[in-house]
Amino acid sequence: MKKARAVALNIPDIGIHHPASQQVFAWERWLAHQILALLGRPPVSLVLWNGEEIAATQGTPVARIVLRNRAALYQLIAHPDLHFGDLYSTGGIEVEGELGELLDSLYHSSRSAEGSAAIKHWQSRIFTRPRSNGLDDASGNIHHHYDLSNDFYALWLDREMQYTCAYFPAPAMTLEAAQIAKMDLVCRKLQLRPGERVVEAGCGWGGLARHMARRYGVHVSSYNISHEQILYARAHSEGVDNVEYIQDDYRNITGQYDAFVSIGMLEHVGVEHYRELGEVMHRALTPEGRGLIHTLGRNRSAPLNAWIERRIFPGAHPPTLREMMDIFEPREFSVLDVENLRLHYAKTMEHWLARFEQHASTVEAMFDRNFVRAWRLYLAGSLAAFNSGSLQLFQVVFTRGTNNKLPWSRAHIYQSAEGGEHSDQPL
């Protein structure tokens, strides 16, 4: 248990020294005011360790952030993005009020304050470069997150263990249905035909590969560097023909394929490797091959939240469309279709968070209380990020620039499958 926790949340003692008394000094009060100002003056108050409240200067307060000790104040001012998460996880900060509302209001206030030079200065200070994702590092970074425990993810993911944005053409769909709808959306965009060969870069627990092989009659080679996920995928695909799970890096993909698909891997590739990914696609695709990349994204370039990048997804980066062009331009791939599914990820996060909360006591027994608090913050924070427009979800369909075998419209994506199982209800 302790070992699992150490893998998941490797929070160091940052060793800031501070006066031992409970007294609040004048400069500490000033620092507390600065924190609120730097956050864009959200409708949130800060409660200090002696019970003193630094009130919000505008709006009806949605929550109170309680700093349990003065170390929390110093850590927060030193690196707010990183330490808010660590302090919340370890109990150095408590939130009185609804965590989701607090996070929503923090996203909105920091957006409205983004014109201020102070915030820009502060943001530049908290910028942290994502870790390297060279071949050696990539395995460690992915191990950190995805090998946590299949049992843990099974508690709150859908039956197919899809740990990526679902697709809710009708927003009242269940998570299970929406994850199947996502897989069908991907397969339709790729126009898979029976007998075709598909290569998947980053296959998670193997659900999409199974789905493509079973429902679309294609041959799938799926790559993943996570040992735990590959074992799970193989165990759950017994009896499914034409699926091969390969524990290897996407850069080692061999063979020629009619379609290339990558769902939720690009976040872990690193911008400096995008051109390399384009080379892999160039090698792997037939002249009329199609591809789809599904990824977290940004409207404007910014690193992932520092705490999430350090504690949850080491090395992760959500690219802008501009950054993604490093994949496509050098080998003159042609972007055919981009769809932004931002609100679908917000809804996915709502489902995950609700399921996670249902199993919080089980998670606490598997790990510990800090782990539960960290994951709660991560899921609620991601929900707020998608709802506020801070994060995007892009699906990009592409082909070679010389391929003229293209559909004349995207209507085929929105035709109901026979039996209506995957009907896309417009709103």
Add this chain to the structure above:
Amino acid sequence: MKKARAVALNIPDIGIHHPASQQVFAWERWLAHQILALLGRPPVSLVLWNGEEIAATQGTPVARIVLRNRAALYQLIAHPDLHFGDLYSTGGIEVEGELGELLDSLYHSSRSAEGSAAIKHWQSRIFTRPRSNGLDDASGNIHHHYDLSNDFYALWLDREMQYTCAYFPAPAMTLEAAQIAKMDLVCRKLQLRPGERVVEAGCGWGGLARHMARRYGVHVSSYNISHEQILYARAHSEGVDNVEYIQDDYRNITGQYDAFVSIGMLEHVGVEHYRELGEVMHRALTPEGRGLIHTLGRNRSAPLNAWIERRIFPGAHPPTLREMMDIFEPREFSVLDVENLRLHYAKTMEHWLARFEQHASTVEAMFDRNFVRAWRLYLAGSLAAFNSGSLQLFQVVFTRGTNNKLPWSRAHIYQSAEGGEHSDQPL
């Protein structure tokens, strides 16, 4: 007549001096071979002014390029992209064989040769910066092309005078139907609702504005700096409520709108003004406003063909998606949907070229023979550029990054209108 021609095709005498004899010197034969090599050795032969043929070194020849005099050879080697067009227009070059096939083969051979350092060097030599599109210049550049003559364009455009890519969800549609389908595609992507206010940047002859007002019940303010087009648009919109045509630059747009639309204007804006366009959109759009930009594009940055940029579309540039991000990123617009309609523009060009050829004698009477040859080359060359993947056509839908009033799927775009008039037939 002569005046109109001078506006359209301002071909200077470049004054290259050359030996007067008909004899072909050894270095001229070498230069002719160099031209074929630099074009990536297309299946095309060069016939020199003395009748001597420089044969294609590979493939079955699809056409012969006849150089009528030695000046043609020197001009071609000096600036092939620019002078091929001028020489063809003025008869210094003749094409024996099908012009379209020749242009297709030139596009394909230059693509396959693109890895060679020689071609890259050659391409860098022919690079010409598009003209400036500052407020003063923009009017002159647009006058050059669009004020040519409404009667001329009426000969070969559709009834609604749409001089932009049509939409052929069924490729056998007529041009008239496909241009209406294009307008409906745009309106559906923008989710126009009766009573909403729409601003259009660059309205051509006003067809889309009329269509939006009549069929979708919206109020439209359409901007265009072409005097001839504005007069035409006003004359053809009598009795249509809620359409206002304004002869002014897009940078002078005032007011607040539920939708921003721009079809075929971005090509003329100039990359250095994209941020300014984003500012205009930021000022003009309501918090939940949607926008659509429809533009020529590239998979990888390159200037427009030099001859087309000089003689047909002064100042024009087809942007990459990367370049377009200068419009959206600074004000954090969120790209919701990108569709690449490249082959639809090839089909549109096919229709235009066929109609143009039907009226070639009328065009010659309106202008002269050189004008007919220049426009034939421009239309056939554009057709080849879209078919070969050298040019793209992007439709980009966007909204503010904070707008959460988004459709849950794009299925609404593909639902047949009642009566089926605008049905999108999938293939």
